[in-house]
Amino acid sequence: MIAAGQHLVLVGLMGAGKSTVGRLLGERLGRRVVDSDAVIEAQTGRTVREIFEHDGEPAFRTLETAALLEALADAEPLVIAAAGGVVLREENRAALRRPDVRVVWLAADPAVLVERVRSGAHRPALDDDPAGTLRRMHETRESLYREVADLIVSVDGRSVTDVVEAILR
C-alpha cells in the first residue's frame, strides 16, 4: 500500500505502459504526474532522440538522473513515470530504494511489447531490430527492476484499468 508521503515510481521497459498507467494513477490519487522523458525534453528544449544522436547516451543518462533526483526531492508526493533505462545507474537505484519511495515494476514479456511499442522521437533505440533490442534490454535489466521493485505487476494481456486497480489494491 502506498503511504501518503511516499512517491510512487513506475519502472519497466519501453511500451510497458508507464505513462498511461501513471496518468490514471495520478487522477485516482489526486497527485501530480511527472514523466522523466518529458521533464528532460521540456528542460533542454530538445527531444530524447536529438540528445541521444548529438550528445550520446551517457549524456542522456546524466540528464535522466538529474530529472529523477529532482522529482524525488519534491516535497509533494508524486506519481513518477520513470523512463525505461532509469535502473541502469546504481545512483538511481539507491534513490529508488529510499523509504519514502515506492516502486512498481510493470513487468512485460518483450515479445508482447514489440507488438505495441513504436520507435519515435523519444525511442531511438527501437529504430533497428526492435524485437532484439527489447529482448536484450529485458535480459540486462530484469534483475535491476526486481532489485528496486516493492511491487511487481505483470501487464501482459491486462487492461490499463486492471493494472491501475492492481497497484491501488
Ligand code: S3P
Ligand atoms: C529508454 C526508454 C525511453 C527513453 C529512451 C531510452 C530506455 O523512455 O528514455 O528512449 O533505455 O529504456 P520510455 O521507457 O518512457 O519509453
